[in-house]
Amino acid sequence: APGAGAGPGAGAGPGAPPFTTVVVATQERAGQLARALDSLLAQDHPRFEVVVVDNAPVTDETHDLVHRKYGERVRYLREPVPGLAVAHNAGLAGARGEVVAFTDDDVVADPRWLTELTAPFAADPRLGCVTGLILPARLRTPAQVLLESHGGFAKGFTPTTYDPRRPPRDEPLFPFTAGRFGSGANMAFRTGVLRAVGGFDPATGAGTPARGGDDLYGFVRVLAQGHRLRYTPYALVWHHHRETWADLETQAYGYGAGLTAYLTAVLVDRPALLPAFLARLPGGLAHARSLTAVRDTDGGGTPGGHDTRTHPWPRRLSRLQRRGMLYGPVGYLRARRALRDAGYRRPDADSGRETP
Template sequence: MARSARAREEIRRFLDIGAVQVAELDLDGDEAVLRPGPGSPPVTHGEVFVLVRRGGRPVGTLLGRVPEGADARVVLEGRARAECAPLPSARADTGEPSGLGEPPYTSVVVATRERAGQLARALDSLLAQDHPRFEIVVVDNAPVTDETRELVERKYAERVRYVCERVPGLAVAHNAGLAAVRGEVVAFTDDDVVADPRWLTELTAPFAADAGLGCATGLILPARLTTPAQVLLESHGGFAKGFTPRTYDPARPPGDEPLFPFTAGRFGSGANMAFRTAVLRSVGGFDPATGAGTAARGGDDLYGFVRVLAQGHRLRYTPSALVWHHHRETWRDLETQAYGYGAGLTAYLTAVLVNRPALLPAFLARLPRGLAHARTLTAVRETEGGGAAPGDHDVRTHPWPRRLSRLQRRGMLYGPLGYVRARRALRATVGATARETARETAPGTVRETARGAR
């Protein structure tokens, strides 16, 4: 079917988006230090997306242009010192716990499927963490080859444990990792990230300072901005949640979050999250009928956030816990992502209400405002220009295509049905996998393949 004139214009404008360099600028000391982003070449002239640090800690981002022949460091340093404010001198001003102490023993779970090249890059960054005590568990989800297992055994056998989970789905894979870990805290990240060397320490140290903390999330920034899809997504905020630390406490609901805790997308994302292991296990882990690889298309991380908050535990957003994410690269990827985000949003809400019916009255009380909020989430990206205050992350340099907003709304309508389909498919898959495993293993050695399956 032929595209409308508006759709053709959106595609044309999308294809005209140019690449943007990625860099880091540390303002500690009299002279700033400029470094290329992970896997990026040195900065030259042109447009640059810059993470600004003070004393190594992220404090903001800016989008700058370096004229041809100019010194990139000098140009970007001038912008950064003028626009990116220092961190508050008192941690209490932002609600950040003081006296964090040594982070607890932590397990890092990385779920993957047939992406050994990306996985190796992620594992290299995880093994370089400055955290004093941690383990890494790789969960190979529904593999069709031995590539992942062979990579772990050949290159990482001494530092990384390998777990095979035959039932497809990100939440199922995360539950398999949760069952295998030994740490007091379990952190989750993806195989398409590069973790900052202090990521794990910054993410998990708050657990030592706050016994009531059940979950922590961190900052996600783009590793590359080389394609129009990557630039468009990041120009509308990407996965970042800002540079101000914040604690969400169910005993003291935030005044500026009237839908709390059902706006779980405000808390963080699955590529950068950690839970107190006992707490996550106590709520049954993630709903295995949510997440990528299922008909629900997503929402597993949001489900985990809400379940932990609903149990009375606090959630901490810590922007100094940074990972660099390799965004999807094509227009088709963005279409899939937009639809999946919408589906995952309503699928996770359905999952929460199915598994925790006592939350239904609170949800219904918030529903009218929730629908208006959901509409805003998609409509706001259609705004041309605008941008955010200096030092903030959301810099809308390109209009958000209406087609992507429509796809997200369609996904939201589909989400509850997708969740029901995922539950049915899970039951069938678990049964078939259990029968196959029983034939291949000796009696008494068959393990549960989808912990938490309902």
């Protein structure tokens, strides 16, 4: 790997991509993780490190894989408290890079992914976050095809900059429609900016009663602080979609729960945003209806070329997503209570739980 393990000053120059920490949170999926790590270590980025956060591990399988196969090329952190946002906060605390990038253990990164994802930071000092394109690694089952026909994780093929000083005219709900900005499997932040807003809300994300919303929370918090967010389709990862109908049902419910859980989290943490949210509430209800509108679909079309407005869920998945939306605030409050009972505190910088 050209830049794996290179220090902050190695190869730095004017306009060079910033030294970056890549964080991969995982839980008992060593086989998928190895595939993802192989692609990350093949990046052409000149200066980066890779950090694996083993979240609430049950076995030593991930620990053994990282140390046996990757040695010093990958840092290993153990985070015993379950939750994707908790794991990402542990990675953020241990990050040494000027930029911290996040991806998932079920992706394969294009060799230029990290370079394309981090280059915009060097060009625009007001950028706080950059997101990239996520396309399906394969479309082998009906569930995978249906997810992609609903929009998948792609946000289109046009580079877009979101500026809180100049809200987009075609986004009346800005910045609360955070799902339009990107997805957690392909995102990067200036490390200092993300730390300044407190990282991710630990009561959101997969692995918590809230089910999701951790990435959306991060996007909105950064925008609310006045930073720009850029979506670039040139930063590409290939995602292995879930394969079964049961998986898709779980995902639809989680989408709904994560959406309203993240909104609850933002308003709890930033009550000053409440007037802006209430002013956009009528449009928000219409947006929610469009997300869960019912239609029959054959799942055809081009990967990355759909969105929820033109290709909504089938009836059963629409109902599940609506139920998830109703549950989301409850799930968020349950997650907060569970963290409080566990005595969890967000880690400070450089306090990641590194295991030899």
